[in-house]
Amino acid sequence: MSAGTPRALASSGQKPIQDIRHPLSAEESALSRSPDVLHPGGAGERDLILPNGTPVDTSSPTSSSSLLNRLQLDDDLDGETRDLFVTVEDPKKHVSTMETYITYRVCTKTTRTEFDLPEYSLRRRYQDFDWLRNKLEESQPTHLIPPLPEKFVMKGVVDRFSEEFVETRRKALDKFLKRVADHPVLSFNEHFNAFLSAKDLNKRQGLALLTKMGESVKYVTGGYKVRARPVEFAAMGDYLDLFTQKLGTIDRIAQRIIKEQSEFLMELREYGPVYSSWSSFEEDLHDPLEGVSGCVSNCSSALEELTEDMSEDFLPVLREYVLYIESMKNVLKKRDQVQAEYETKLEAVVFREDKKTSVPADVEKCQDRVECFNADLKADWDRWENNKRQDFRQLLTGMSDKNIQYYEKCLAAWESLIPLLQDKQEAKGETN
Amino acid sequence: MLACDYLVCTQASFPFCSLFVIHKYDTTNLTPGIIYNIWDTSLLKKMEISVAEAEKRTGKNAVNMQETYTVYLIETRPVDAASEGTNPALDSLWRRYSEFELLRNYLLVTYPFAVVPPLPEKRAEFVWHKLSADNMDPDFVERRRVGLENFLLRVASHPVLSSDKIFYLFLTEENGWKETVFETGFQAKADSRLKALNATFRVKNPDKRFAEMKHYGDELQSVISQLLRVRARAADRLYGVYKVHGNYGRVFSEWSAIEKEMGDGLQSAGHHMDAYAASVDDILEEEEHYADQLKEYLFYADALRYMCRKHELTQYELEMAVQDLTSKKQQQEELATGTIRTFSLKGMTSKLFGQETPEQREAKLKMLETQIEEGEEQVKERNAECDEFVKSAWVDIERFKEQKDHDLRESLISYAIMQISMCKKGIQVWNNAKECFNKM
Numbered sequence: 001m002s003a004g005t006p007r008a009l010a011s012s013g014q015k016p017i018q019d020i021r022h023p024l025s026a027e028e029s030a031l032s033r034s035p036d037v038l039h040p041g042g043a044g045e046r047d048l049i050l051p052n053g054t055p056v057d058t059s060s061p062t063s064s065s066s067l068l069n070r071l072q073l074d075d076d077l078d079g080e081t082r083d084l085f086v087t088v089e090d091p092k093k094h095v096s097t098m099e100t101y102i103t104y105r106v107c108t109k110t111t112r113t114e115f116d117l118p119e120y121s122l123r124r125r126y127q128d129f130d131w132l133r134n135k136l137e138e139s140q141p142t143h144l145i146p147p148l149p150e151k152f153v154m155k156g157v158v159d160r161f162s163e164e165f166v167e168t169r170r171k172a173l174d175k176f177l178k179r180v181a182d183h184p185v186l187s188f189n190e191h192f193n194a195f196l197s198a199k200d201l202n203k204r205q206g207l208a209l210l211t212k213m214g215e216s217v218k219y220v221t222g223g224y225k226v227r228a229r230p231v232e233f234a235a236m237g238d239y240l241d242l243f244t245q246k247l248g249t250i251d252r253i254a255q256r257i258i259k260e261q262s263e264f265l266m267e268l269r270e271y272g273p274v275y276s277s278w279s280s281f282e283e284d285l286h287d288p289l290e291g292v293s294g295c296v297s298n299c300s301s302a303l304e305e306l307t308e309d310m311s312e313d314f315l316p317v318l319r320e321y322v323l324y325i326e327s328m329k330n331v332l333k334k335r336d337q338v339q340a341e342y343e344t345k346l347e348a349v350v351f352r353e354d355k356k357t358s359v360p361a362d363v364e365k366c367q368d369r370v371e372c373f374n375a376d377l378k379a380d381w382d383r384w385e386n387n388k389r390q391d392f393r394q395l396l397t398g399m400s401d402k403n404i405q406y407y408e409k410c411l412a413a414w415e416s417l418i419p420l421l422q423d424k425q426e427a428k429g430e431t432n
Numbered sequence: 433m434l435a436c437d438y439l440v441c442t443q444a445s446f447p448f449c450s451l452f453v454i455h456k457y458d459t460t461n462l463t464p465g466i467i468y469n470i471w472d473t474s475l476l477k478k479m480e481i482s483v484a485e486a487e488k489r490t491g492k493n494a495v496n497m498q499e500t501y502t503v504y505l506i507e508t509r510p511v512d513a514a515s516e517g518t519n520p521a522l523d524s525l526w527r528r529y530s531e532f533e534l535l536r537n538y539l540l541v542t543y544p545f546a547v548v549p550p551l552p553e554k555r556a557e558f559v560w561h562k563l564s565a566d567n568m569d570p571d572f573v574e575r576r577r578v579g580l581e582n583f584l585l586r587v588a589s590h591p592v593l594s595s596d597k598i599f600y601l602f603l604t605e606e607n608g609w610k611e612t613v614f615e616t617g618f619q620a621k622a623d624s625r626l627k628a629l630n631a632t633f634r635v636k637n638p639d640k641r642f643a644e645m646k647h648y649g650d651e652l653q654s655v656i657s658q659l660l661r662v663r664a665r666a667a668d669r670l671y672g673v674y675k676v677h678g679n680y681g682r683v684f685s686e687w688s689a690i691e692k693e694m695g696d697g698l699q700s701a702g703h704h705m706d707a708y709a710a711s712v713d714d715i716l717e718e719e720e721h722y723a724d725q726l727k728e729y730l731f732y733a734d735a736l737r738y739m740c741r742k743h744e745l746t747q748y749e750l751e752m753a754v755q756d757l758t759s760k761k762q763q764q765e766e767l768a769t770g771t772i773r774t775f776s777l778k779g780m781t782s783k784l785f786g787q788e789t790p791e792q793r794e795a796k797l798k799m800l801e802t803q804i805e806e807g808e809e810q811v812k813e814r815n816a817e818c819d820e821f822v823k824s825a826w827v828d829i830e831r832f833k834e835q836k837d838h839d840l841r842e843s844l845i846s847y848a849i850m851q852i853s854m855c856k857k858g859i860q861v862w863n864n865a866k867e868c869f870n871k872m
């Protein structure tokens with residue numbers, strides 16, 4: 001493992017499969033919870049408890065609690081038994097002569113027969129996730145594929161190996177896999193299966209694969225012009241456009257708030273110490289002034305935490321949704337293409353209707369494709385809307401929580417100062 | 433914000449009122465432990481004082497040009513009548529800031545041993561961007577009104593200053609007050625700045641405590657200035673943080689318009705964000721009061737330094753008188769014994785032009801004798817003056833120290849309470865918003 005970066009990544013080592021607890025295992029274990037699965041920040045006041053008794057931190061949208069939330073709130077899954085669980089954890093740095101990169105441990109637990117084993121644990125790098133997503137897009141073009149975090153980062157600006165960047169990425173990758181695993185169609189995709197179970201991905205890349213949906217379909221890009229998007233899909237497109245706009249605005253606002261808070265923090269860091277220097281030449285007032293100085297310092301730390309949290313947890317999720325929307329717009333366009341192809345071919349046939357030939361097979365196939373696409377897309381859209389609702393509910397309540405925690409910390413600091421400030425007076429009162 | 437509650441009666445070195453603070457550093461012959469109520473002779477026992485209103489006026493000034501200025505309404509009411517249940521009419525008169533300044537200058541000159549309460553600032557300083565630096569701005573005028581009232585209350589509760597006639601007339605006689613002040617001739621008593629500066633540099637043996645106090649005044653001024661400056665900058669930033677949250681209100685509203693189930697939750701959360709943004713105005717206005725309290729002590733530091741300079745001046749004058757006397761005595765000795773110990777023009781001229789006649793010498797000796805007598809008188813006077821000044825000044829300084837410690841502690845407490853209130857409001861708003869988000 002590499003050393004040298006100021007905040008080296010945790011190298012907890014790969015756990016043997018037997019030690020990885022199944023989230024739904026019946027054993028009541030009072031063992032310390034796995035530090036990889038849960039947010040390192042520790043549990044807050046509103047602890048959710050997983051069925052196996054471990055408390056969960058609800059702050060990260062990608063944590064197990066989000067999974068639990070979906071179990072509790074997602075109507076679609078009512079009655080459906082979960083049989084596939086995946087997590088992304090334990091980022092580690094690998095240094096080789098050619099390059100330096102990060103790998104993540106992908107843990108799978110499943111009862112599905114499509115998998116040879118009930119549990120898997122292997123390491124993947126971003127490249128592999130990217131491969132998976134491309135494969136999914138290729139093989140399931142009628143479905144909405146969840147987004148990956150940004151591929152490229154400017155080397156000078158962002159430290160690709162900093163703890164914060166890696167953790168943000170890990171959460172996004174975890175979310176990606178979970179979304180795929182939750183999808184009734186995508187989760188059965190063989191590439192997904194391979195990603196989770198195959199030791200070496202490269203071997204499987206070239207093979208011709210039979211998907212559950214049937215043969216992979218090639219879609220013509222361009223060439224066909226769709227007459228009109230059906231109302232429901234047009235509405236989707238419009239919504240996505242507006243929604244992207246709003247997300248962009250919220251992103252800008254959040255960034256501005258972070259900036260203003262950082263500048264406020266800078267002033268606070270100068271403000272507190274002035275009280276300290278004042279106390280140095282006071283007698284009676286020495287303790288009260290020192291107390292105020294300490295208080296301001298505590299508030300500064302609390303503010304710093306707040307801005308960091310917002311940067312690390314809030315902004316990335318917003319951006320991820322923008323990417324999601326981009327890929328969804330592309331799927332809508334593909335759907336338009338399929339429809340256009342069908343319409344064009346149909347028109348060509350109708351022209352020849354006087355010849356009383358039956359509708360040719362390829363036109364029928366086109367029609368099938370359109371209908372399948374539309375059906376898949378509608379189902380996915382509904383699923384996406386539901387997830388979006390939960391994700392944003394969680395994101396915004398999370399933001400509220402962080403702000404509440406900040407104010408609570410400050411409140412505690414100032415409240416504890418009051419008795420200190422009043423102290424001398426009571427003593428004086430007694431002597432009088 | 434009134435001065436100390438408990439004071440001790442001491443020797444009658446002052447004709448007016450004899451109430452001083454007992455303090456562990458007090459070295460005069462006080463009997464510790466005897467405590468009397470302050471209000472026996474202070475003016476506040478007899479009358480209620482307030483600066484009730486402010487008004488804009490226009491008029492011709494000294495150079496016959498139109499000017500706009502603000503006047504403040506001073507209201508007074510005798511206390512005894514009010515406590516009997518009847519509500520006597522208020523006496524009131526209008527004064528402008530310059531008249532307050534005149535009063536203060538008079539007090540400074542007339543009671544050099546007192547720490548004279550400061551006036552609120554002449555021009556708005558330490559402003560953050562939303563605060564106006566304009567003297568005509570209504571917020572500034574309002575804060576000045578409060579500051580002027582505070583000034584009057586401070587003077588009225590000062591053991592010595594409150595009994596001053598001119599102060600009483602300031603509160604009760606609108607017309608002719610200025611003339612009366614000038615008639616006291618206080619301006620002639622004022623020390624020239626040059627004289628004071630000269631003394632500061634040349635004094636040899638100032639009382640150490642005053643030097644320490646001057647140092648304290650310097651440090652206090654420096655630290656409070658810095659505090660006010662940084663606080664103003666921080667206020668600016670805090671304003672920005674809160675106001676930008678208002679933008680959430682707008683975007684949530686727009687977003688809710690394109691949502692179905694999420695719409696209501698978003699919309700109401702947006703309202704809470706608007707409320708959050710709006711709350712900062714009240715928060716910062718309250719903080720301004722805290723800043724004003726600090727400013728008063730910033731200006732008090734000046735008063736401390738002023739008193740220190742006065743001490744240096746009296747001490748210097750004493751030293752000068754002593755020096756003068758010594759040199760005269762020396763001259764007498766030289767003349768009497770005929771020896772010239774030090775180089776002097778006299779010595780040179782006598783060497784050059786010959787000694788003087790015995791008659792001339794007699795005359796000179798006689799003159800010197802008178803001068804020495806006068807000189808000794810003057811040294812005695814100045815010594816007494818110096819002593820008197822040191823004693824009474826130090827007593828007022830002790831009173832001031834107690835007042836300062838008490839007031840600043842109170843200020844810090846109310847500042848902490850302000851912060852607590854702000855935090856609680858923040859928690860409430862975000863909890864409200866969270867409830868709305870949960871309904872999304």
